[in-house]
Amino acid sequence: PSYTITYFPVRGRCQATRMLLADQGQTWKEDVVTLDTWMKGDLKATCLYGQLPKFTDGAFTLYQSNAILRYLGRKHGLYGKDDQERALLDMANDGVEDLRNKYLVLIYQNYISFVDYNLLDLLLIHQTLAPGCLDTFPLLSAYVARLSSRPNLKAFLASPQHTGLPINGNGKQ
Numbered sequence: 624p625s626y627t628i629t630y631f632p633v634r635g636r637c638q639a640t641r642m643l644l645a646d647q648g649q650t651w652k653e654d655v656v657t658l659d660t661w662m663k664g665d666l667k668a669t670c671l672y673g674q675l676p677k678f679t680d681g682a683f684t685l686y687q688s689n690a691i692l693r694y695l696g697r698k699h700g701l702y703g704k705d706d707q708e709r710a711l712l713d714m715a716n717d718g719v720e721d722l723r724n725k726y727l728v729l730i731y732q733n734y735i736s737f738v739d740y741n742l743l744d745l746l747l748i749h750q751t752l753a754p755g756c757l758d759t760f761p762l763l764s765a766y767v768a769r770l771s772s773r774p775n776l777k778a779f780l781a782s783p784q785h786t787g788l789p790i791n792g793n794g795k796q
């Protein structure tokens with residue numbers, strides 16, 4: 624296939640593209656990027672906005688999930704028949720984007736409970752005991768990365784209050 628999707632191992636912002644391609648009888652290649660690979664930073668540095676998804680059609684490269692959808696919409700006759708229809712489709716898609724952003728805030732930012740701190744603590748301990756132990760668990764890895772990047776928590780995890788304390792009292796860790 625000439626199409627390649629480069630993205631994390633989630634549905635995320637790529638599933639609409641995948642659904643479009645599948646429904647239109649297209650094939651594509653998946654270039655799956657693990658969190659570990661992403662964290663190395665080399666790929667991020669090459670991405671126009673420092674983010675995924677990246678989409679290629681042969682030698683042509685695109686970023687931004689909605690630009691990808693629009694490109695495929697144009698290419699596969701899914702983008703209306705005149706300027707007014709296209710304007711209405713753009714309006715509807717912008718509405719979907721507004722909803723998606725609300726959903727992303729719900730999923731990635733607002734849901735937090737005391738259980739999250741407890742689970743994060745234990746997962747971080749696991750990573751100390753066995754670095755890489757979450758590598759084959761993309762959802763858990765993403766969870767740890769997401770929680771650890773909350774600004775206040777990120778600062779705390781980098782502070783001596785966290786890094787300066789042993790995990791256990793008997794010296795094992």
Ligand code: GTS
Pocket residue numbers: 631635636667673674675676686687688689
């Ligand atoms: N507006 C962009 C789009 O629609 O493609 C947003 C892309 C984006 O937020 N990418 C996230 C990312 O690359 C991953 S996801 O939210 O789509 O799952 N995050 C990693 C980083 O380093 O920013």
